[in-house]
Amino acid sequence: MTDQSQSTPPAEDQDLDAGNAVIGVVGMAVMGRNLARNLARRGHVVALYNRTDERTDEVVAEYGDEGTFLPSHELEDFVASLARPRRVVVMVQAGPGTDAVIDELVPLLDEGDIVVDGGNARYQDTRRREESLREAGLHFVGAGISGGEVGALEGPAIMPGGSPEAYDALGPILESIAAVADGEPCCAYLGPDGAGHFVKMVHNGIEYADMQFIGEAYHLLRAGGLEPTEMAEVFRGWNEGDLDSYLIEVTAEVLDQVDDRTGEPLVDVILDAAGQKGTGSWTVQAALELGVPVNAIAEAVFARSVSSHPELRAAAAQALSGPAEGTDLPERETLVAQVRDALWSAKVVAYAQGLHLIRVASETYDWDVDIETVARIWRAGCIIRARLLERIRSEYADQDLVTLLEAPSVREGLEASQDGWRAVVGTAARAGVPVPGFSAALAYYDSLRAERLPAALVQGQRDYFGAHTYRRVDDEGAFHTDWSGDRSEASADR
Numbered sequence: 282m283t284d285q286s287q288s289t290p291p292a293e294d295q296d297l298d299a300g301n302a303v304i305g306v307v308g309m310a311v312m313g314r315n316l317a318r319n320l321a322r323r324g325h326v327v328a329l330y331n332r333t334d335e336r337t338d339e340v341v342a343e344y345g346d347e348g349t350f351l352p353s354h355e356l357e358d359f360v361a362s363l364a365r366p367r368r369v370v371v372m373v374q375a376g377p378g379t380d381a382v383i384d385e386l387v388p389l390l391d392e393g394d395i396v397v398d399g400g401n402a403r404y405q406d407t408r409r410r411e412e413s414l415r416e417a418g419l420h421f422v423g424a425g426i427s428g429g430e431v432g433a434l435e436g437p438a439i440m441p442g443g444s445p446e447a448y449d450a451l452g453p454i455l456e457s458i459a460a461v462a463d464g465e466p467c468c469a470y471l472g473p474d475g476a477g478h479f480v481k482m483v484h485n486g487i488e489y490a491d492m493q494f495i496g497e498a499y500h501l502l503r504a505g506g507l508e509p510t511e512m513a514e515v516f517r518g519w520n521e522g523d524l525d526s527y528l529i530e531v532t533a534e535v536l537d538q539v540d541d542r543t544g545e546p547l548v549d550v551i552l553d554a555a556g557q558k559g560t561g562s563w564t565v566q567a568a569l570e571l572g573v574p575v576n577a578i579a580e581a582v583f584a585r586s587v588s589s590h591p592e593l594r595a596a597a598a599q600a601l602s603g604p605a606e607g608t609d610l611p612e613r614e615t616l617v618a619q620v621r622d623a624l625w626s627a628k629v630v631a632y633a634q635g636l637h638l639i640r641v642a643s644e645t646y647d648w649d650v651d652i653e654t655v656a657r658i659w660r661a662g663c664i665i666r667a668r669l670l671e672r673i674r675s676e677y678a679d680q681d682l683v684t685l686l687e688a689p690s691v692r693e694g695l696e697a698s699q700d701g702w703r704a705v706v707g708t709a710a711r712a713g714v715p716v717p718g719f720s721a722a723l724a725y726y727d728s729l730r731a732e733r734l735p736a737a738l739v740q741g742q743r744d745y746f747g748a749h750t751y752r753r754v755d756d757e758g759a760f761h762t763d764w765s766g767d768r769s770e771a772s773a774d775r
């Protein structure tokens with residue numbers, strides 16, 4: 282795995298007015314407090330504010346010796362404690378919480394000051410906020426931050442979007458607290474307005490897909506007779522190779538955990554209903570709006586949704602039968618090898634879909650997001666950090682790719698693993714084990730490589746019932762067949 286440690290030299294806050302903080306954090310819940318501690322540990326003087334004073338006091342009482350904090354109970358005092366240009370990181374509940382803080386902050390700030398939203402904001406909200414603050418003479422930076430509670434403290438991946446001038450004033454500070462991969466900080470300027478939050482949103486969409494694929498691997502191995510501790514060993518083994526990633530590492534830990542109350546594997550007593558806060562479905566919504574196929578990511582979102590409908594599952598479990606008895610899964614060694622292949626291939630597809638979505642959004646909104654940079658800053662600190670990302674980075678560094686799937690080393694990997702992947706999807710279907718992620722990813726792969734798709738027939742149907750017209754393979758323009766008349770074809774370009 283890539284290096285998770287941070288770059289060493291603590292930042293020098295030389296541009297400070299004596300006693301003032303170089304940066305301030307609003308929001309002292311888990312993410313905000315850990316980000317503030319990370320900043321302080323790196324040598325930055327950090328101003329602190331939280332709506333509820335107790336949280337601010339708690340941070341100072343518990344962690345005050347980790348660096349220099351300037352706490353305030355009033356937002357006005359917080360702003361006054363900041364050096365200019367003021368840099369304020371808002372790390373509060375996404376949505377109305379963020380708007381409320383921004384509304385309070387703006388009248389207290391001066392031209393050129395920088396407001397950073399480090400929460401999981403919708404990129405459309407970021408676009409709106411950026412425009413409104415720009416009109417008020419302020420900079421607004423939408424910065425996605427990934428790595429959870431521990432990452433925020435020890436080095437997250439940071440995905441900032443906003444004006445280049447704002448990044449000039451802020452970037453060195455953010456880069457000093459970010460995770461490091463191969464000596465490079467996992468933080469880089471991504472583009473204007475919503476670019477950073479869009480990239481973070483897609484990061485989370487890929488996170489959903491990756492977690493779903495791992496879940497499907499677990500489900501198949503369980504159906505094949507492996508106990509959770511045996512599976513933990515399998516996942517640890519995978520983590521030594523191409524599948525090396527934070528999520529595989531976490532999976533082995535969860536599978537090994539024994540429940541104190543029952544003595545059973547913890548995974549067996551956790552209710553099988555997955556929660557979601559929204560970023561996965563935002564990714565799919567954005568993909569639908571931009572017309573980008575992300576079916577594997579979408580299946581991961583829907584799989585969480587299916588899991589969380591107990592009434593639907595109970596009714597169907599009563600009513601529906603499974604495959605005939607005796608549908609055997611392959612013996613253990615073969616099953617493990619095939620599932621590994623499916624996991625790797627599907628993961629590549631999820632990245633391909635997510636990166637395609639970023640590319641289209643970047644073209645649509647004129648962000649000029651560099652995909653190599655995205656892969657570079659995802660290599661450490663964030664939840665989807667994985668060995669694969671270095672391969673993706675280097676492929677995008679070498680050439681301009683329409684899709685990740687055409688990259689030479691990715692093609693080779695898929696070539697080597699597709700038989701196992703196909704076997705898993707077929708076996709799972711016959712055995713009645715749901716693998717929506719693996720099969721959606723395979724359908725995407727086969728759809729992209731197909732010479733002809735059934736879309737031709739769909740176009741014929743659309744023209745039949747709605748005169749929606751179609752194009753021909755051998756002529757320019759649009760055509761319509763007179764389906765209810767003599768069935769002659771006429772040009773529809775008029």
Ligand SMILES: NC(=O)C1=CN([C@@H]2O[C@H](COP(=O)(O)OP(=O)(O)OC[C@H]3O[C@@H](n4cnc5c(N)ncnc54)[C@H](OP(=O)(O)O)[C@@H]3O)[C@@H](O)[C@H]2O)C=CC1
Binds near residue numbers: 309310375
């Ligand atoms: N938790 C995680 O692992 C991750 C979270 N994020 C994102 O980071 C952000 C912060 O997350 P987290 O630390 O979990 O905190 P929460 O999302 O739980 O938000 C709690 C914080 O928001 C403040 N807040 C809520 N509403 C308002 C308001 N109207 N006015 C002022 N302050 C308000 C709270 O203040 P008070 O104490 O007064 O209630 C508290 O400081 C969120 O956007 C989240 O999506 C991103 C990556 C990972």
Ligand SMILES: O=C(CO)[C@H](O)[C@H](O)COP(=O)(O)O
Binds near residue numbers: 401488558
């Ligand atoms: O942003 C994150 C990591 O990058 C969070 O872990 C994410 O919010 C988790 O999402 P969900 O609760 O929907 O699974």
